[in-house]
Amino acid sequence: MLSISNPPLHLSTRKISMGKPHAIMVPFPMQGHIIPLMELAQCLAKHGIKITFVNTEINHDRVQAFSGNEALDDRIRLVSVPDGLESSERYIPEKFMETVYEIMPRNIEELIQEINASNEDKITCVIYDQCLGRIQEVAEKLGVGSAAFCAAAAALLVLGFNIPRLIEDGIIDNEGSPLNNNNIFQLNPTMPIISPSDFVWNRSKISAIRKLVFNIMKQNNKFMKSANWLICNSVHNLEPGAFTVATQITPIGPLLSTNRPQNLPDHIQEPDPDCLKWLDQQPPCSVIYIAFGSTTIFNKNQFQELAMGIEQSNRPFLWVVRPDSDKDFPDGYLDRVTTHGRIVGWAPQQRVLSHSSIACFISHCGWNSTLESVSNGVPMLCWPYFADQFINRSYICDTWKIGLTIDEDENGVVKFDEIKEKIDRLFEEDVFKERALCLKEMISSSASEGGDSYKNLSNFISWIRG
Ligand code: UDP
Numbered sequence: 001m002l003s004i005s006n007p008p009l010h011l012s013t014r015k016i017s018m019g020k021p022h023a024i025m026v027p028f029p030m031q032g033h034i035i036p037l038m039e040l041a042q043c044l045a046k047h048g049i050k051i052t053f054v055n056t057e058i059n060h061d062r063v064q065a066f067s068g069n070e071a072l073d074d075r076i077r078l079v080s081v082p083d084g085l086e087s088s089e090r091y092i093p094e095k096f097m098e099t100v101y102e103i104m105p106r107n108i109e110e111l112i113q114e115i116n117a118s119n120e121d122k123i124t125c126v127i128y129d130q131c132l133g134r135i136q137e138v139a140e141k142l143g144v145g146s147a148a149f150c151a152a153a154a155a156l157l158v159l160g161f162n163i164p165r166l167i168e169d170g171i172i173d174n175e176g177s178p179l180n181n182n183n184i185f186q187l188n189p190t191m192p193i194i195s196p197s198d199f200v201w202n203r204s205k206i207s208a209i210r211k212l213v214f215n216i217m218k219q220n221n222k223f224m225k226s227a228n229w230l231i232c233n234s235v236h237n238l239e240p241g242a243f244t245v246a247t248q249i250t251p252i253g254p255l256l257s258t259n260r261p262q263n264l265p266d267h268i269q270e271p272d273p274d275c276l277k278w279l280d281q282q283p284p285c286s287v288i289y290i291a292f293g294s295t296t297i298f299n300k301n302q303f304q305e306l307a308m309g310i311e312q313s314n315r316p317f318l319w320v321v322r323p324d325s326d327k328d329f330p331d332g333y334l335d336r337v338t339t340h341g342r343i344v345g346w347a348p349q350q351r352v353l354s355h356s357s358i359a360c361f362i363s364h365c366g367w368n369s370t371l372e373s374v375s376n377g378v379p380m381l382c383w384p385y386f387a388d389q390f391i392n393r394s395y396i397c398d399t400w401k402i403g404l405t406i407d408e409d410e411n412g413v414v415k416f417d418e419i420k421e422k423i424d425r426l427f428e429e430d431v432f433k434e435r436a437l438c439l440k441e442m443i444s445s446s447a448s449e450g451g452d453s454y455k456n457l458s459n460f461i462s463w464i465r466g
Contacts, residue, residue, distance in 0.1 A: 021464050022050040022121040026108055028100070028129035029056045029083060031269075031294040032368050033151045034063065036233045037129065039255035040149065045073035047461050050121055054108065056083035056099070062269065081107035093208040100216075105134040112142055125464055130157070130230070131216060133223030140226065147229035147460070148220075152367045153395065154232045154242035154249045156200060156388045157224075158187055160217040161246060166196075176201045176214035190241030192394030200387050213387065229460060233371065235443045236452045239395070252457045254371040254447060257350055269294075272344035275318055275352065282316050282357040285433075288423060289352055289378075291320035292364040296385045300328040302413060307333055309419025315427070316340045316357075320347050353378055359433075360426045362406075362419075365392040377440035379403050379432035381422050383414065402436040 023044060027037040034055065041051045053076055055063055060080030084103040089095040112123045125145035128135040139146035150157055166172045170179055178196035186193045196202065201214035224230050233253040236243050243249060279287060290310065292298075298306065307329055310317050317337075321327055323345045334343070349369070352358060353376045362381040363369045370392045373380050380403035382393040396403040404422045406414050426432055446453040 020048065020050050020121050021124045021466065022052065022115075023125050023127050023464055024052045024054060024108065024112060024115075024123050026054045026104070026126065026128040026132060026135055027059075028131040028151070029059055029104075031059075032366050033129050033131070034059055035368060036151050036253075036255045037127075037149060038063070039257060040127070040233075040252070041076050042073055043255070043457065044461065044464065045075040047465075049075070049461070049464055051076040052079055052111075052115065052123070053077065054079045054081055054111065056081060056104070058083070079111065081111065093206070093212045097212055097216075100132055101134055104132060105138050108135055109138045109142065112138070112144065116142075124466065125228075127231075130220055130224055133216075133220035136223035136226055145463070146227045147231055148224045148227040150230070150232040150234075150249070152233075152388045153370075153391060154234050154239045154246065154251065155187075155191055155391050155395070157230070157232065157249055158191065158242045158246050159199065159391070160221055162187055163214075163218055163221070171196050172199070175211065177210075178202065188241040188245050190244075190399075191239070192391055192399055194391055194394050198390035198394075200391070203384075203386050203390055229463065231456075231460060233367070235446045237442050237446065238374070238400075238439075250456045250460070251446075252453050252460065254375050254443070254453075256372065256375055256447075269346045271346045271348040275342055275344050275347055276355065278342050279318065279352065279355045279357045284356045285359045286316050287355075287357045288313065288315055288317040288360055288362060289319075289347075289358050290317060290362040291347060291349060291369070292383070292385070293366040293369060294322075296364045297325055300326060303328050304330050305414060305416045306419060308416035309414075309423070310341070310362075311337055312416060312420040313423040314340075315359075315423070317342070318347065318352065319343045320345070320349075322346065360423070362423075365389040365396065367392055370396060374400070374402070374436070374439055375443065377433070377437040379426050379436045381406055381419075381426060400435065400439055402432055402439055404432070 025037055025041050027034040041053050045051050057080045060078060064078055081104065083099045085095055085099055116122045123144050125147060126135060126139045127147045127149055130148040130150045136146055167174060171183060171185060172178055184193050184195050201210050201217060204210050229250060230248050231250050231252050233255050234251045235253050236251050243251060288310065310319065321343055350372050353361065353372050358378055360379045360381060361373045362383060363373065365382050365384045366389060380396050382396050382403050383406045384390045384393045393405060397405050404425060406422055407418060408414050445451045448454060
């Protein structure tokens with residue numbers, strides 16, 4: 001007879017494999033896409049769904065190293081597939097394209113076949129980042145359900161869906177370039193106003209990347225139409241216009257670790273262990289938090305202007321300067337700011353933003369950072385750099401009005417006095433904080449029981465369970 005009180009470990013593993021729903025989840029191979037999909041994986045696992053979470057080797061190692069056993073439900077298995085690239089090839093757009101469009105779908109197909117031929121629970125659905133559209137073809141070929149996941153704002157999807165109309169109306173040409181730089185554009189009266197030169201695909205200086213992003217978006221539109229679900233890490237009340245014009249998008253956000261009861265890590269890099277303790281020592285609403293996500297890099301001149309702007313504001317600050325950035329601080333800087341500034345290589349950002357000492361966030365406006373700031377009622381100083389960050393800025397500054405934009409001078413440089421002036425305004429004009437708190441209130445219930453996102457996620461889970 002089996003012992004009920006103390007089952008050996010392998011028995012609990014076997015129990016999961018007795019016909020449980022089993023989802024394979026595939027993030028786009030970039031950190032800002034992996035974190036929210038991992039969060040979704042944890043939600044699904046909590047509801048009894050077995051997860052095989054597939055990263056490329058390089059990301060797999062990071063996820064295992066920093067989120068591994070401590071963070072993950074035991075129903076989640078981490079698996080890696082090769083990206084087929086030499087390290088020198090990772091920044092070549094064509095090579096990257098080959099990975100996401102050829103190599104990853106092929107590897108995922110083989111993995112599903114392998115799992116389905118084994119004694120394990122069969123794969124019942126594939127949840128893939130919508131940027132990896134060709135995985136939809138794999139799902140259809142193998143006859144499994146599919147859900148495309150958008151790690152960005154719904155507005156980004158709506159923009160992509162409208163590419164044919166934008167070409168037809170003469171806003172952009174067939175390659176996505178603006179036909180008139182003075183145009184400003186709004187897809188719906190409640191959606192952000194943007195200039196075509198700020199469309200996602202146009203915000204790179206490298207023409208190969210502009211083409212790459214434009215083509216990915218065009219092709220993915222086709223794939224997303226065939227997916228059983230198109231889910232998005234957003235909230236209905238944040239983007240009512242986008243969800244009205246594209247009812248096929250289902251918001252299930254915000255997917256944040258702070259929404260979970262367990263106090264689990266929310267990162268795939270080693271965060272500074274002491275910065276939360278440092279924040280505990282600062283007065284309420286006094287600290288400027290500065291972080292630009294996982295990829296943004298400044299040149300030396302711009303970095304120094306930023307450093308001086310922060311210094312001139314003469315307030316406590318926590319600044320993330322990633323280990324892969326050049327740390328070109330002005331002479332004597334670190335000594336001068338040591339009494340009130342803390343500079344770290346990586347912060348536990350979600351917990352930093354929920355700390356009562358944080359007054360404002362200087363950000364590149366990545367969607368995860370935006371959601372994290374909004375969810376904590378923190379006003380933002382917006383310094384977008386690439387891709388969808390410009391749409392997000394428009395939401396923050398023009399639609400929600402919870403932040404200010406940092407402007408470049410005529411030479412394309414953001415000067416220190418501009419940074420200082422905008423920081424001062426965020427501190428002095430209470431209206432930003434008031435609106436940020438209203439917005440926080442408005443969306444805080446969406447992921448809780450009975451909220452819009454909660455209901456959508458429940459329906460999605462019911463579908464996975466069949
Ligand atoms: N992040 C973090 N610590 C840091 C900087 C960033 O944990 O020091 C996290 C942040 O909380 C967010 C993600 O990294 O979840 C960055 O995603 P985002 O979409 O904002 O920007 P991306 O990195 O994709 O440009």
